[in-house]
């Protein structure tokens with residue numbers, strides 16, 4: 001572990017205040033009503049109180065967003081809406097370090113990952129700006145003379161965005177920037193673990209709106225715990241509910257939104273695996289796996305959780321990964337330190353889940369080959385730093401099939417490629433996947449319909465760190481939604497099919513005759 005002393009909570013609180021001020025919050029709003037607490041996993045201690053919304057105030061935010069949608073935003077030309085995200089992108093560039101600071105303080109991400117997350121926001125602003133001139137509909141040849149058949153895409157209304165702690169700003173920005181250029185207004189309920197990053201983002205977006213003359217209520221922020229998110233779930237005025245989090249959360253959200261005929265877009269848990277074939281470049285495998293499994297302390301939806309390795313190369317792969325984890329051990333600790341690669345777990349419950357998973361894996365015949373221990377307990381008794389763990393498993397047990405949101409990498413072996421694909425797909429989740437191979441046919445088999453069943457399928461690269469240009473999301477228990485790039489924007493709009501008769505006659509389709 002890193003020997004540098006952890007920063008004092010008071011110093012972190014001051015740094016958070018300064019970053020927020022720079023993002024335009026002259027003073028943190030006084031927590032008059034129900035108050036929550038901002039907290040840092042770096043020391044595990046509270047920073048300062050923040051004001052929480054109530055279900056009633058969340059309802060009022062939805063009302064204001066709905067009013068703005070109906071009165072102006074839906075009819076503002078899309079390229080003009082694009083100017084809002086263009087300006088927001090400029091402000092993000094200017095305040096990249098401030099937002100990254102807040103991400104580090106609230107989530108414990110190391111500096112380069114926190115900056116990378118803000119970079120994702122800048123990237124999606126550019127994508128959304130281009131998109132604002134490319135909300136294309138098709139025209140289709142009509143079967144009737146004198147008729148034109150086409151489709152038009154319209155905004156939906158209020159989009160509710162519920163985000164998780166682990167990507168507190170990037171995932172919000174994928175949803176929000178795309179939703180806004182599509183003509184929707186947005187109400188955001190961030191994780192209760194990350195109110196400060198949310199306040200910083202909201203303040204910058206407000207400023208962008210002011211600068212380009214867009215209405216302030218195109219975006220509203222509501223802070224609080226589950227009941228505030230539930231207010232969005234239940235509110236009929238929320239046309240689309242986009243939620244990121246656990247599969248358990250998705251299972252409660254989806255039927256409730258569906259019951260009111262609302263739309264939902266879910267990005268839930270993953271149990272991501274890489275298949276390592278005998279022909280693989282093992283150096284790539286080791287480097288790719290260590291970043292994907294131990295990066296962000298294993299707290300990405302796309303984190304690598306299973307390594308499915310051909311029997312002939314498993315010993316070499318394990319040796320490489322365990323060796324690399326040995327080097328990581330010196331680099332766990334204060335995320336502010338340049339040399340740190342693994343910051344803290346977000347909270348005690350992540351540590352409890354990790355301990356339980358390791359114990360259960362051992363009971364199922366697993367062998368812990370590296371890591372698993374808690375570190376810096378004396379220096380920071382309220383914080384949870386852990387050594388990322390590697391566990392060799394005799395088979396894909398119940399524990400392996402569950403997502404534990406912590407840095408545990410399970411190693412399994414296979415003999416035939418069919419067996420590897422079967423093991424790969426035999427989990428409830430379907431977010432991200434990878435194959436490491438030099439055999440082109442094998443790579444293609446993994447990419448084919450009978451290969452990986454995930455939403456993200458990679459070759460010779462790990463499971464995490466997706467670019468914003470592709471659609472992001474996955475199948476099965478991952479929820480089926482797609483966000484970010486490609487044509488994911490279509491989920492934020494409704495399609496109208498238009499038939500226009502310019503011929504003066506009234507021929508009916510399918511040759512029907514009437515009157």
Ligand code: UN1
Nearest residue numbers: 167300301302464465466
């Ligand atoms: C998430 O963990 O919810 O692919 C998002 C990645 C990031 C996004 C992850 N670009 O790792």
